[in-house]
Amino acid sequence: MLWVFSIYLEAVAILPQLVVLQRYGEVENLTGNYVFLLGAYRALYILNWVYRAYTEPYYQHHYVVYICGILQTALYCDFFYYYFLYKRGGGGGKFSLPSAHDN
Incomplete structure (x- = not known):
């Protein structure tokens, strides 16, 4: 039970x-x-x-880990978009994210 809780917590720990x-x-x-x-x-x-699912014959699938890992990666998608725009534009100093006050 604690292991599953730690997986859930890791998925949302980056939110703050x-x-x-x-x-x-x-x-x-x-x-x-x-x-x-x-x-x-x-x-x-x-x-x-x-990779491990296709190469290891006795690989244990943990669907909780899969779902939480995909959720955690999805939370980064917006940040990744603006990060790549910033790097493509030269990447010096600070870069801007659209804030809630921009609306």
Whole structure:
């Protein structure tokens, strides 16, 4: 039961950081790189699950882990979009996220 709770908690643990970044609107370069690498880590984890499912004959499928991992990666999608736009545009200094106050 504690293991499942930790999986659920890991899936949503990044939400406070993403909300603060969204409210502040500007993301410093170091913070942006850190959040991007956290999301990339989770996305690579999903690729690892797929690889292991096809190469290991007795691989144990944990659907709770799959669902929470996909949810966690989906939470990063908006950030990834703006991060890639920022990097494509040169990537110096801070970059902006659309804040709730922009509406």
